[in-house]
C-alpha cells in the first residue's frame with residue numbers, strides 16, 4: 001500500500017528525514033510519534049505529494065510519488081484524505097458545502113454526492129449540523145466536519161497530522177474513536193500524534209521518529 | 223453542471239467580498255478602455271470622414287479643344303474600361319456653359335461679348351475605391367496623359383497623398399496606444415485579482431488539500447477577471463457615449479461646425495461589442511498573468 005525506500009528529505013540544507021524505509025499494508029493503523037521537529041509532518045507531506053524527497057523512492061498504491069508529475073498531484077491526493085490540526089474549513093460555507101467540496105472537484109452528480117455527504121456526516125455524527133456555517137461550529141464539530149470531508153470520497157488511505165492537537169481530552173477521545181471506527185472499516189490510517197492517550201486508544205503500529213531518524217517500529221502487522 | 227454552479231458562485235462571492243478592489247478594478251479598466259475608446263472613436267470618425275471626402279475626389283480630364291463629339295464618346299468608353307474607374311461623367315462645352323450661367327446668373331452678361339463658347343469639355347472620373355493608393359492614382363494619371371486626345375489631367379495629388387499618409391499614421395498610432403493601454407489594464411486587473419488571491423490563500427490551500435487542480439482553482443478567478451473587464455468595458459462605453467453626446471450637444475448649440483451631428487457618429491454596434499469583449503479578454507489575461515506567477519511556486 002505505502003512503501004518508502006531510503007527516503008531522505010532536506011529543508012534548505014537542514015535534515016528533516018534521514019534514510020527512512022518502511023512498508024505499510026492495507027488496513028493498517030499507523031501512529032507516528034516523536035518529539036517536536038522529529039519529521040512527522042514531513043513524512044506525511046511526502047506521502048501526500050506536497051513535498052518531494054531529496055533521495056529515495058515512495059510508492060503509494062504502486063504509484064511512484066517521488067516521480068509524480070506536478071499535474072498528477074491533485075489526482076493522487078483524491079485517493080487520500082488528510083486531516084490537519086487546524087481544521088481548514090471554508091468558514092463562510094455550510095457544513096454540507098464543505099464536505100461536498102471534494103465531490104464537486106471530482107464532478108459527481110448532485111444526487112450521488114448528496115447521498116455520500118450525508119453518509120460521511122452520519123459516520124462522524126454530524127448529520128444534524130449540515131446547514132450550519134462552518135465558522136459557528138465548536139472545535140470538536142469542526143474537526144468532525146474535516147474528517148467527514150476527508151472520508152467522503154471513500155479514500156483508501158486517511159492521513160492525519162495531530163488531529164487532536166487543538167482539542168480537550170474529552171473531545172480527543174471522541175475523535176480518536178472516530179479514527180478507530182474508520183480504520184475498522186478497512187481504511188488505512190496514518191496519524192502523527194504526540195498524544196499518548198490517542199496512541200493507547202488506537203492501539204496500532206507505532207513508529208517513533210527523532211531528528212529525522214526512524215528509532216523504532218512496534219506493533220503487529222494486521 | 224454542479225461545477226459550473228460552483229464556479230459562478232465562487233466568482234460572485236469573491237467579487238462581493240472584495241467589493242472595494244472589484245470597484246477599483248472596474249473603474250481603472252473603464253478608464254484605460256475609455257482612453258483607448260476615445261482614440262478609436264476619433265479614428266473611426268476620421269476614417270468615415272475620409273470616406274466621404276474621398277467620394278468627392280475626382281480626376282478631371284480635359285480633352286483637346288478640337289475633339290469631335292463622337293471622339294469624346296469614344297474617349298469616355300475607353301476610360302470606363304479602366305478597373306479603377308467607377309463612373310465617367312461627360313460635360314460637353316455646351317453643358318459647361320449652361321452650368322456657368324446657372325451658377326452665376328449675374329455674371330452671364332460677361333460672356334455675351336464672346337463669339338464662341340470659352341468653356342472646355344471635360345470628363346469627370348469617379349474612383350471605385352474610396353481610399354485609393356497613391357500608386358494607383360498616379361499610374362492611372364500617367365496612362366491618361368499618354369492619350370493624344372487628352373490635353374490635361376487635373377487632380378489634387380498632394381491631397382490624396384496626404385490623406386493616405388494620415389491614415390497610415392493613425393493606424394500605427396492606434397496600434398501603439400492600444401498596446402500600451404492594453405498592457406496597463408492587464409497589469410491593473412492582474413493586481414486586482416492577485417489581491418483576491420492573497421486574501422484567499424487559505425481557501426486555495428484547502429482546495430489543494432482535497433485534490434483541486436490548478437484549473438479548478440483558477441476558473442472562478444478567471445470568471446472574476448472577465449466580469450471586471452467586461453463591466454469595465456461597459457462602463458467605458460457609457461463614458462464614451464456620454465462624452466460623445468455632450469460634445470455633440472455643445473457643438474450643436476454653439477454651431478461651431480455646421481454639420482457636426484451629421485458628420486460624426488458613435489461606434490456601430492459591432493465596434494461597441496468589440497470594446498466589451500476586449501475588456502473581458504483583458505480581464506482574463508490579467509487573471510492568467512497573476513495566477514501564472516502564483517501557481518508556479520506552489521504545489
Ligand SMILES: Nc1ncnc2c1ncn2[C@@H]1O[C@H](COP(=O)(O)OP(=O)(O)OP(=O)(O)O)[C@@H](O)[C@H]1O
Nearest residue numbers: 011012014015016035036037038039040041042043
Ligand atoms: N517548510 C520548511 N522549511 C524549512 N524547514 C522545515 C520546513 N518544514 C519543516 N522543517 C524542518 O524540518 C524538521 C521536521 O519538521 P516537521 O514539521 O516534520 O516536524 P514534526 O515532527 O511534525 O514536528 P511537530 O511535532 O512540532 O509538528 C524541523 O526541524 C523543521 O524545522
Ligand SMILES: [Mg+2]
Nearest residue numbers: 040041042161
Ligand atoms: Mg508536525
